[in-house]
Amino acid sequence: MIEYDELYKIVQGKLSAKRFNHTLNVINRAVEYARVYGVDEDEVKLCALGHDIAKELRDIENKKYNDILDDIEKVNGNLIHAKIGAIMCKQYGFNDDMINAIKYHTTGRENMSILEKIIYLADATEEGRRVGSTYVEVVKKDINKGMLEILSWTIKKLLDENKVIHIDTIKCYNYYILNREN
Numbered sequence: 001m002i003e004y005d006e007l008y009k010i011v012q013g014k015l016s017a018k019r020f021n022h023t024l025n026v027i028n029r030a031v032e033y034a035r036v037y038g039v040d041e042d043e044v045k046l047c048a049l050g051h052d053i054a055k056e057l058r059d060i061e062n063k064k065y066n067d068i069l070d071d072i073e074k075v076n077g078n079l080i081h082a083k084i085g086a087i088m089c090k091q092y093g094f095n096d097d098m099i100n101a102i103k104y105h106t107t108g109r110e111n112m113s114i115l116e117k118i119i120y121l122a123d124a125t126e127e128g129r130r131v132g133s134t135y136v137e138v139v140k141k142d143i144n145k146g147m148l149e150i151l152s153w154t155i156k157k158l159l160d161e162n163k164v165i166h167i168d169t170i171k172c173y174n175y176y177i178l179n180r181e182n
Contacts, residue, residue: 001093030122054084108172
């Protein structure tokens with residue numbers, strides 16, 4: 001598997017300063033959550049570092065991945081980078097759980113692993129995200145409740161903006177509704 005310092009240079013070279021700063025904030029938040037939940041910090045740091053590796057690819061580069069994108073991803077450019085980033089990180093030796101953490105960090109999915117949840121939530125709650133960062137303490141107390149609250153907020157936001165909602169997000173939300181502890 002790729003070393004952290006090597007991936008750091010690769011990601012830094014692919015992202016604008018603003019996007020790279022977001023990535024560094026996600027790393028910090030992900031490590032914070034990893035410590036709470038006893039998850040391998042090295043894997044968490046690599047996933048957080050790689051989560052937006054494909055975020056700023058040019059359209060011409062994205063087009064070569066068009067056949068792997070579903071209809072929703074094709075109309076919502078904010079989702080494309082997750083699948084492409086997962087493919088890129090696989091080439092760097094990421095294991096299946098790490099690849100899924102990258103692939104589903106924008107939509108979520110049913111029955112996510114703890115690593116997947118950490119990356120999803122760290123992306124949503126990093127310190128640069130004004131609304132999302134208000135959920136940090138909820139996530140630290142109960143990661144599943146944190147998932148449900150972030151998913152609820154995300155879905156409301158997408159509805160308010162009249163945007164499509166990926167089916168994985170709906171299934172993820174339903175999963176946490178059906179499996180929540182009252």
